[in-house]
Amino acid sequence: MTQHHWWETAVFYQIYPRSFADGNGDGIGDFQGIISKLDYLTSLGIDAIWLSPHYPSPQLDVGYDISDYTAVNPEYGTLEDFKTFLKGLHERRIKLILDLVLNHTSWEHHWFIDSKSSRDNPKRDWYIWRDGKDGGPPNNWMSTFGGSAWEYDETTDQYYYHYFFNNQPDLNWRNPEVKQAMFDAVRFWLDLGVDGFRLDAIGTIFEDPDLPDQKCPMTHEELYAKMAPFYFGTATPEMETEGKKLREMFALLYAYQVEQPGLHELLQDLRMLIDEYDDRMLVGETYEPAYYGDGTNELHQTFNFPMMNSGKLTPQMIIENQAMRLGECPKGCWPANTLNNHDSARMRTHFGDGKNDVALARLHFAMLMTIKGTPYLYNGEEIAMTNYVIEDINLIRDNIALFFKSVMEKGLGMSAEEAGKRAGGLSRDVCRTPVQWKNAPNGGFSPDGITTWLPVNPNYAEGINIADQENDPDSHLNFYRQLIALRKSTPVLQTGDYTAIEQQQDETLAFLRMGAGKTVLVALNFTENKQKINFSQLAKQAKTLYSSNGNIGETLSLDEVALNPFGILITELLT
Numbered sequence: 001m002t003q004h005h006w007w008e009t010a011v012f013y014q015i016y017p018r019s020f021a022d023g024n025g026d027g028i029g030d031f032q033g034i035i036s037k038l039d040y041l042t043s044l045g046i047d048a049i050w051l052s053p054h055y056p057s058p059q060l061d062v063g064y065d066i067s068d069y070t071a072v073n074p075e076y077g078t079l080e081d082f083k084t085f086l087k088g089l090h091e092r093r094i095k096l097i098l099d100l101v102l103n104h105t106s107w108e109h110h111w112f113i114d115s116k117s118s119r120d121n122p123k124r125d126w127y128i129w130r131d132g133k134d135g136g137p138p139n140n141w142m143s144t145f146g147g148s149a150w151e152y153d154e155t156t157d158q159y160y161y162h163y164f165f166n167n168q169p170d171l172n173w174r175n176p177e178v179k180q181a182m183f184d185a186v187r188f189w190l191d192l193g194v195d196g197f198r199l200d201a202i203g204t205i206f207e208d209p210d211l212p213d214q215k216c217p218m219t220h221e222e223l224y225a226k227m228a229p230f231y232f233g234t235a236t237p238e239m240e241t242e243g244k245k246l247r248e249m250f251a252l253l254y255a256y257q258v259e260q261p262g263l264h265e266l267l268q269d270l271r272m273l274i275d276e277y278d279d280r281m282l283v284g285e286t287y288e289p290a291y292y293g294d295g296t297n298e299l300h301q302t303f304n305f306p307m308m309n310s311g312k313l314t315p316q317m318i319i320e321n322q323a324m325r326l327g328e329c330p331k332g333c334w335p336a337n338t339l340n341n342h343d344s345a346r347m348r349t350h351f352g353d354g355k356n357d358v359a360l361a362r363l364h365f366a367m368l369m370t371i372k373g374t375p376y377l378y379n380g381e382e383i384a385m386t387n388y389v390i391e392d393i394n395l396i397r398d399n400i401a402l403f404f405k406s407v408m409e410k411g412l413g414m415s416a417e418e419a420g421k422r423a424g425g426l427s428r429d430v431c432r433t434p435v436q437w438k439n440a441p442n443g444g445f446s447p448d449g450i451t452t453w454l455p456v457n458p459n460y461a462e463g464i465n466i467a468d469q470e471n472d473p474d475s476h477l478n479f480y481r482q483l484i485a486l487r488k489s490t491p492v493l494q495t496g497d498y499t500a501i502e503q504q505q506d507e508t509l510a511f512l513r514m515g516a517g518k519t520v521l522v523a524l525n526f527t528e529n530k531q532k533i534n535f536s537q538l539a540k541q542a543k544t545l546y547s548s549n550g551n552i553g554e555t556l557s558l559d560e561v562a563l564n565p566f567g568i569l570i571t572e573l574l575t
């Protein structure tokens, strides 16, 4: 097989630093904590880490509001700690990519403090300032996190633009000084040896400079109220048609705020910078295949978000998703798949049915590890952590909860008290609670008696913790290790071509991975009924690489393949 780049064959694992491991016992994750878990990371078999923002920040969006791009959040440690962490990873042959937030800074960044100070400050044009119109904001654009996208500032009697929270003012990327300053920061980390970046919210970098009013017929709050089930994993496949319509509405709402001209050129320039260094990569927080450029000159990867954001998945949806994603991938591009991250429901909760959640989580993970493309895992999914709904609004840290509270009050007519209780379930905190290390107070994340930055999910006491799962050969954790190892020892699963096998019924997902004279058949039963399938058109026999029946290594007749409820079968065809 042709030589592949490391990011094509790697399994990535996202660390959310505030919640991963607390080294100094203050209730907040940090670098010493992560360093103490390097051997654990190695034991998973993963090849690369994506680290969510670790920079100084007032933490109003948990680090996605950066106040200094070339330093480390003191709550997490020092630059020396960062270097120790990076060295420890590289010694273990694990790569590191950082989160790079280009669209906006924190309002505490000195660039913004300067910019705000007067209309003629040299940094004024680093952000997007405009006069108001008719006693209000410059136009009707909305912030994706609720309310107008414009914030009035008394000091200079103008409005500044923010696509996200008002504490995240958008940078003006049409100003070459902004680009220079940010590219210098990129070089700072590349020079330290990091292996690439995950580019945050890349589609939002440019806006239409003429500021035309958007013409969406639905209000922002109505739209989000209807969209909530899709974000939080409760949408059923029957709701997909509605989901499509809502996404079209979204496109209208943000028509002038996202995917604007200039972005391809910017990504090409960033790619050129990255390519000055050996073997570095860029993955964009976007599903848009257009940002692969010609397959070699923009992003190395864009995420398969349509799969992650589609309610419950059926085999047919996955087959269609793969046809679409692989079809639109330009020559030379490489897909990236994920089933959860710090902005979504946890995959166990998302894809569970309330009865067979762990089996369904395993089934979906088996799919992720065998379809074509680089898998990205999110810390905690390997022990099947669940969403945790915080009902006390005072303990919620994701400010988006306040927006959803108002959506429920105004959009759904709920009482303030009820909306307050429900808001936690719609906040992204559900998936951000601390990693559960053992069956001990605070889930072993922080010492007993410490108030952790977000409450720990008490279900650490029900076996959802790393220590208990370590020693159980049948645990979720060891299932993850087994499939990661299988993928690693089976190159065709990493890089082989993908071909779907159309089934009569939409119950089993079956596909082939082919390359270098080997063919692997993957069959996944998405139902709670046993299935019997005839695959003899492919070959007479196959050797089992993994089976949830446990018969690994056996030779199997393909005449009548039996799959248990939610059964997983990965076999190599024998010719």
Ligand code: NOJ
Residues within 6 Å of the ligand: 061, 064, 065, 101, 164, 200, 201, 285, 342, 343
């Ligand atoms: C996407 C990040 O994943 C999310 O957590 C953040 O709130 C926004 N971008 C703004 O940076």
